[in-house]
Amino acid sequence: MAATTTVPSASPITGSRSFLRKLREGDEIARLITFLFAVSTVLVTLLLIIELWRDSALARHKFGLQFFFTRVWDPIAEQFGALPFIYGTLVTATVSLVIAVPLGIGAAIFLAELAPARLSDSLEFFIDLLAAVPSVIYGLLGVFIVVPLMRDYAQPALKKTLGFLPLFSGPAYGVGFLTAGIVLAIMVIPYIISVSREVLMSVPRDQREAALSLGATRWESTWKVVVPFARTGITGSIFLALARALGETMAVTMVIGNTPTISASLFSPGYSIAAVIANEFTEATGDLYLSALIELGLVLFLLTFLLNGLARLLIVITSQRGGGTAHA
Amino acid sequence: MSPRLRWRKFVSGFMLTMTGVCALVAVSVLFFILGYLVYHGGTSINWSFFTKLPRPVGESGGGMANAIVGSAKMLLVASLLGVPIGFLGAIYLAEFSSSKVAFVVRYAADLLNGVPSIVIGIFAYGLVVLPFKHFSTLAGGFALGLMMIPITLRSTEDFLLAVPRALREAAMALGASKWKTIATVIVPAAYRGILTAVLLAFARVAGETAPLLFTALGNRFWSPGWNQPTASLPVAIFNYAVSPYEDWHRQAWAAGLVLLGLILVINIVARAVLARGIAVPRA
Amino acid sequence: MKRIVGASVVILTLSIMAAVLVHAALSINGAGATFPYPVYSKWFDEYQKKNSQVQINYQSIGSGGGIKQVTEGTVDFGASDGPMNDEQLKAFQDKHGFGILHFPTVMGAVVPTYNVPGVTSALNFTPDALAGIFLGRITKWNDPAIAGTNKGVNLPAADIVVVHRSDGSGTTYCWTDYLSKVSDEWKTKVGKGTSVNWPVGLGGKGNEGVTGQIKNAPNSIGYVELIYAVSNNIPYGSVKNSSGSFIKADLASVSAAAAAVAKTMPDDFRVSITNPPGETAYPIATFTWLLIPEKFSDSAKRDAIKGFVNWMLVDGQNYAEALSYAKLPNEVIAKEKKALGKIQ
Numbered sequence: 005m006a007a008t009t010t011v012p013s014a015s016p017i018t019g020s021r022s023f024l025r026k027l028r029e030g031d032e033i034a035r036l037i038t039f040l041f042a043v044s045t046v047l048v049t050l051l052l053i054i055e056l057w058r059d060s061a062l063a064r065h066k067f068g069l070q071f072f073f074t075r076v077w078d079p080i081a082e083q084f085g086a087l088p089f090i091y092g093t094l095v096t097a098t099v100s101l102v103i104a105v106p107l108g109i110g111a112a113i114f115l116a117e118l119a120p121a122r123l124s125d126s127l128e129f130f131i132d133l134l135a136a137v138p139s140v141i142y143g144l145l146g147v148f149i150v151v152p153l154m155r156d157y158a159q160p161a162l163k164k165t166l167g168f169l170p171l172f173s174g175p176a177y178g179v180g181f182l183t184a185g186i187v188l189a190i191m192v193i194p195y196i197i198s199v200s201r202e203v204l205m206s207v208p209r210d211q212r213e214a215a216l217s218l219g220a221t222r223w224e225s226t227w228k229v230v231v232p233f234a235r236t237g238i239t240g241s242i243f244l245a246l247a248r249a250l251g252e253t254m255a256v257t258m259v260i261g262n263t264p265t266i267s268a269s270l271f272s273p274g275y276s277i278a279a280v281i282a283n284e285f286t287e288a289t290g291d292l293y294l295s296a297l298i299e300l301g302l303v304l305f306l307l308t309f310l311l312n313g314l315a316r317l318l319i320v321i322t323s324q325r326g327g328g329t330a331h332a
Numbered sequence: 333m334s335p336r337l338r339w340r341k342f343v344s345g346f347m348l349t350m351t352g353v354c355a356l357v358a359v360s361v362l363f364f365i366l367g368y369l370v371y372h373g374g375t376s377i378n379w380s381f382f383t384k385l386p387r388p389v390g391e392s393g394g395g396m397a398n399a400i401v402g403s404a405k406m407l408l409v410a411s412l413l414g415v416p417i418g419f420l421g422a423i424y425l426a427e428f429s430s431s432k433v434a435f436v437v438r439y440a441a442d443l444l445n446g447v448p449s450i451v452i453g454i455f456a457y458g459l460v461v462l463p464f465k466h467f468s469t470l471a472g473g474f475a476l477g478l479m480m481i482p483i484t485l486r487s488t489e490d491f492l493l494a495v496p497r498a499l500r501e502a503a504m505a506l507g508a509s510k511w512k513t514i515a516t517v518i519v520p521a522a523y524r525g526i527l528t529a530v531l532l533a534f535a536r537v538a539g540e541t542a543p544l545l546f547t548a549l550g551n552r553f554w555s556p557g558w559n560q561p562t563a564s565l566p567v568a569i570f571n572y573a574v575s576p577y578e579d580w581h582r583q584a585w586a587a588g589l590v591l592l593g594l595i596l597v598i599n600i601v602a603r604a605v606l607a608r609g610i611a612v613p614r615a
Numbered sequence: 616m617k618r619i620v621g622a623s624v625v626i627l628t629l630s631i632m633a634a635v636l637v638h639a640a641l642s643i644n645g646a647g648a649t650f651p652y653p654v655y656s657k658w659f660d661e662y663q664k665k666n667s668q669v670q671i672n673y674q675s676i677g678s679g680g681g682i683k684q685v686t687e688g689t690v691d692f693g694a695s696d697g698p699m700n701d702e703q704l705k706a707f708q709d710k711h712g713f714g715i716l717h718f719p720t721v722m723g724a725v726v727p728t729y730n731v732p733g734v735t736s737a738l739n740f741t742p743d744a745l746a747g748i749f750l751g752r753i754t755k756w757n758d759p760a761i762a763g764t765n766k767g768v769n770l771p772a773a774d775i776v777v778v779h780r781s782d783g784s785g786t787t788y789c790w791t792d793y794l795s796k797v798s799d800e801w802k803t804k805v806g807k808g809t810s811v812n813w814p815v816g817l818g819g820k821g822n823e824g825v826t827g828q829i830k831n832a833p834n835s836i837g838y839v840e841l842i843y844a845v846s847n848n849i850p851y852g853s854v855k856n857s858s859g860s861f862i863k864a865d866l867a868s869v870s871a872a873a874a875a876v877a878k879t880m881p882d883d884f885r886v887s888i889t890n891p892p893g894e895t896a897y898p899i900a901t902f903t904w905l906l907i908p909e910k911f912s913d914s915a916k917r918d919a920i921k922g923f924v925n926w927m928l929v930d931g932q933n934y935a936e937a938l939s940y941a942k943l944p945n946e947v948i949a950k951e952k953k954a955l956g957k958i959q
Contacts, residue, residue: 389652389653467644467689551674555642556642561672575821
């Protein structure tokens with residue numbers, strides 16, 4: 005008779021025995037704890053969106069879509085319209101991009117294509133430091149340096165030469181859309197430079213070399229081949245910069261003039277969404293007033309959310325195409 | 333050389349020089365800012381700036397001692413909120429999570445990162461100030477902490493993921509449980525990057541003003557405990573800069589120098605930490 | 616090494632916490648008007664020196680902010696130079712179940728202050744001129760409405776830069792209250808309030824911000840509390856009062872403005888003294904009030920605030936004139952002392 009010996013089977017450890025073992029070993033606890041912390045991020049973000057939505061309900065129901073097209077902001081008559089603030093936010097952001105994009109892309113091209121690696125890295129280091137300067141310091145410099153410069157030199161000069169354009173008409177206050185745009189431009193240049201530099205560096209060498217071998221000059225190879233290749237990523241960097249410019253509060257409120265005006269002139273004082281919230285939030289007596297301000301905050305949030313999402317998408321697309329290591 | 337080629341070469345040289353000019357302009361702005369701050373702030377900094385409380389309006393003298401301490405307290409609260417959530421959350425994302433959960437968490441973090449700081453202030457006002465009926469250090473610290481979370485989370489996750497698989501597998505092959513691996517192998521391997529992430533997040537929120545406007549409010553005196561309004565450096569700069577008093581302007585410059593100096597030092601230290609090499613080369 | 620670092624971090628944190636917790640002073644928070652901020656900051660500073668256990672932290676965020684935050688309950692008292700209207704009083708009552716009281720502290724003047732290169736003297740402004748400037752109807756400094764009352768002054772043909780408040784302000788309330796009384800056009804087009812829909816101009820934050828803007832912008836005009844113009848050495852104008860005289864704001868003319876109302880002060884102390892009768896009265900003056908809730912759940916806070924108000928009505932008044940605020944009339948002081956009993 006053959007004795008059947010039972011070989012202890014290497015049965016897979018499943019079910020409650022495995023859970024208990026993992027528990028004893030601390031893994032499940034670790035997983036649970038870290039899960040809770042990770043999920044709290046999601047919870048707090050959700051809570052923020054819900055709060056914004058709920059607290060703006062009063063204004064949303066009262067004004068509906070008209071909110072975006074009304075120019076009047078009258079706390080006494082309880083008439084609230086977002087148009088002057090949206091206008092101011094968009095105008096200052098546009099001015100800042102008009103200045104920052106050419107400068108930024110130019111600098112990025114220099115750093116990526118021309119500068120020797122060590123120079124490029126050390127300049128990049130300084131530019132990253134520029135990105136770390138807080139908004140209120142830019143505001144400080146804006147108030148004491150840029151505003152007087154604008155009022156005493158730049159704006160009169162512009163008026164003399166280009167004053168026939170409605171863009172540069174009106175009295176020179178020193179504060180206004182143009183000044184705010186300039187200060188914002190300084191704030192967003194580092195973002196454009198650092199992201200553009202990375203995507204430009206991730207363009208494969210053979211693209212450049214192919215162009216050069218066909219007889220293109222250095223500049224032509226850069227401008228006509230490399231930059232278009234990195235175009236999506238560069239656009240992404242512009243969107244990132246735009247998102248930053250839209251959400252800026254302190255530097256803008258210190259130099260924009262704080263008046264809800266819509267004017268074709270860049271010399272005119274204006275207001276931005278972030279600035280009006282900062283100035284009027286603590287004193288918004290009346291629920292409708294507060295709700296209108298929060299609705300403005302919601303609008304700003306949605307704008308920056310869309311832009312950030314687009315930016316990230318574009319940057320990811322470029323880096324995948326280029327096969328480089330650009331950060332998403 | 334044909335004229336057309338000469339022209340193209342000229343354009344090439346010219347445009348490339350222009351890009352150099354652009355880079356020079358961008359970098360010189362930084363030195364200009366620093367220079368101005370050092371000049372104006374340096375002449376205004378004196379011992380009383382660091383040790384005295386503000387004087388009544390219109391009187392000169394006085395300092396920002398309470399603003400400096402107030403900022404420090406709020407940053408402490410912010411770190412207590414932001415660092416654990418960012419750090420432990422990143423561990424979850426890198427080590428434990430499934431891709432679906434990870435996607436949601438990362439998305440939420442990116443969203444939170446993009447929220448304008450003034451909107452964070454609105455949120456903190458509704459969540460902390462109104463229920464407790466107090467403007468407070470806690471509320472200000474909470475708002476700042478919220479801003480620290482996404483920065484710490486994403487950066488830490490990147491550095492944890494960069495630790496090579498080989499290390500993980502070696503530890504597990506030796507019988508270590510998952511959490512032991514994380515605690516004793518992976519985190520130490522990535523610690524430089526994590527430290528950098530925390531420092532950069534800290535520097536970022538140290539300068540934030542907007543969220544403090546309706547959470548910490550301000551205080552002419554020392555802020556006792558954690559549940560009272562408190563002065564802070566960025567808000568003090570803002571208030572003093574737009575005022576008409578020369579003495580306050582001087583103090584604003586001094587405060588600006590101190591704040592910017594602190595932020596730049598932290599940034600440089602963070603980058604130096606990273607540059608000395610991640611403990612293990614990236615995969 | 617790591618242990619030492621870790622331990623020292625813990626010790627440092629604990630000692631910071633201890634240091635700031637040791638400060639066991641009673642902390643009272645108030646917020647509101649920028650109008651009286653110079654004298655309030657002086658008062659609270661002096662009071663704290665005499666009563667080191669009580670620390671009254673006042674933040675000047677504007678009268679609108681004062682009303683709002685005291686209603687929300689986030690500060691212990693508010694301050695405003697625009698008295699709370701019935702709606703706001705009702706809102707407070709509904710929210711808390713008890714009312715809120717106004718306590719006048721000082722009187723001040725709102726002056727038209729300007730920065731016109733070459734003009735250092737006090738310009739004369741008629742009510743019409745002021746309304747016209749702030750409505751945007753009068754746009755140049757050498758407009759007849761201004762030049763007519765300022766013969767001999769060299770006014771430039773420059774654009775007027777109007778500066779107003781960007782935040783909710785009792786100073787604005789007083790200014791617009793006056794303009795509504797003297798100009799029907801202003802009354803219908805803009806009205807009075809702490810925050811109005813300004814036809815023209817730049818916004819500055821607080822009296823401080825407006826003063827700062829005017830100091831820096833040539834050809835500008837704005838309205839600020841008297842002390843802000845005086846302490847910053849900017850010229851301010853005289854205004855034509857209801858009797859037809861051009862009066863410059865000072866202690867005497869402001870006190871004269873309150874003279875008529877001192878004897879007939881209503882019980883809740885809410886009264887407007889703009890454009891008053893009186894030959895020597897300055898037309899744009901106002902009381903400024905502390906907004907104190909009727910009930911306090913914390914008896915220590917209640918006693919401290921009552922103690923402060925009592926001090927303010929006697930010793931505090933002596934600091935006012937040095938800062939160009941007028942003392943309260945004696946009848947008002949007596950009435951307030953009695954009204955303090957209402958706070959429980």
